[in-house]
Amino acid sequence: MKKFVVLCTIVGLLLAACSRGPYTATNKFYKKQAKSYSKILATYPLNDSGTTFVGTVNFTMRAPNFVIIHHTAQGSCEQTLKTFTTPVSKVSSHYVICKSGEVYQMLNDMLRAHHAGVSRWGTTTDINSCSIGIEIDNNGREPFTEAQINSLLQLLDRLKKKYNIPTTNFLGHADVAPGRKVDPNRYFPWQKLAEHGFGYWYDTTNVEVKEGFDALMALRTIGYNIANPRSAIQSYKIHFNPQDTTTVLTETDAKIITSLLERYK
Template sequence: MRKLFLFSVSLLFVFCFPNCTSPYKATNKQYKKQAKLYAKMIRRYPLKDSADNSPYFVGTTNFTLRKPNFVVIHHTAQNSCEQTLKTFTLPRTQVSSHYVICRDGTVFHMLNDYLRAHHAGVSKWGNATDLNSSSIGIEIDNNGSEPFTEQQMNSLLQLLERLKKTYGIPQANFIGHADVAPGRKVDPSRYFPWQTLAEKGFGFWYDTTGIQVPPDFNSLHALRIIGYNINDSLTAIQSYKIHFVPQDTTKVLTETDRKILFDLARKYR
């Protein structure tokens, strides 16, 4: 009897511990409820849609889940990981991301990768005009005026490697919030090591060695090729510099910038 009791307690510990100790039991319950509602919606026959004149439903056997094609990286602009987790679990905020990386490298996976997080807002990158619907959002605990920790970067690189392999995300499609929302967002900040990511295969970097820029080279055209929305050229330049020339805070393109853009445009083309 004693052995049976100890075995029962052990099972309770194994299966209950992750949830029993979580301060987010209530919001986790709401998450599961919302997920079930979406699952119910998917299971329904598409009877009420644009094909109202069809005599009956014919379900194809050839389909899969839509998969993410971009990764958008953010900094939280808050003072702690706990503050961000709370923000992302309050319904009134209507903001979220798939992952949050804390200063000690802990990674919280807050939303299934196939579901749509509210992280990019009004955004555009190349021809993509709704990044929330096609991307995974990663928030890094950082207030925007400090370097990112080594633990955070190690966890981020491991996560990006898994996401790239799992979903076949192209190298060019690892971008920042500032890239897709010029003038509206500046994250991740100038402290973010984009070159390190590019060297690992997440995004591209430049090499201006021996670069000769043609006289007819159009810098704004190059920004558009890379992916920037150039409707407001000054904010596009600002976002480009946050990502690629963080030491320069101006909105003026120099001859060095022209060389950088010429090289990048060839890689992103």
């Protein structure tokens, strides 16, 4: 009887452990870290600088102004969740969208995720500090599922309305990190996103390219970092002309960029 009781106790403990879920420990860490940040916000002044603190009544939390879209370049949604809950990886994202369309939120929108790395768009150089990162489960060499795109559109609609994010500021990782990143891949439906108000698309109907038009400088005006021209051109083509894998700007590109310039500048 005693052995039976011990056995039942062990089984009960194992079942309890399983029921807690694989992310119980990391969820606990998240809550602890968020609580520590809330204590910092409530502390004033933060240091003894000899200044006098007078709290203003006119302030809000700093909201994100960009959305950066990625593909995970991993084998499964579960693998990505594991990566983002492993301290040694030092990478994270606000949202992960699985092939089934299921959406995981991994970080409060107001907190800074480590998703964009060294990046730039226009004069903005610390993209992580002003953006929301969305990772889509995709190995980088395949189309995205319909369920993923539908979930993404719903998520983007909510984010755009909630934070008043400008249409121009829905970008890919490749856009803000030319030469370093190529995600989301050339299968990503940027035109469909633009049709729903997330980024712009071009219309070359009746477009005339002016004499002396500098397409590369126009890319810079749009927002691309052209320090490495070939990388900038590659990133532009991944987004707007994915069928062309060259890093040379053609007459077709000049028309596309002329059209985009009117929308993005």
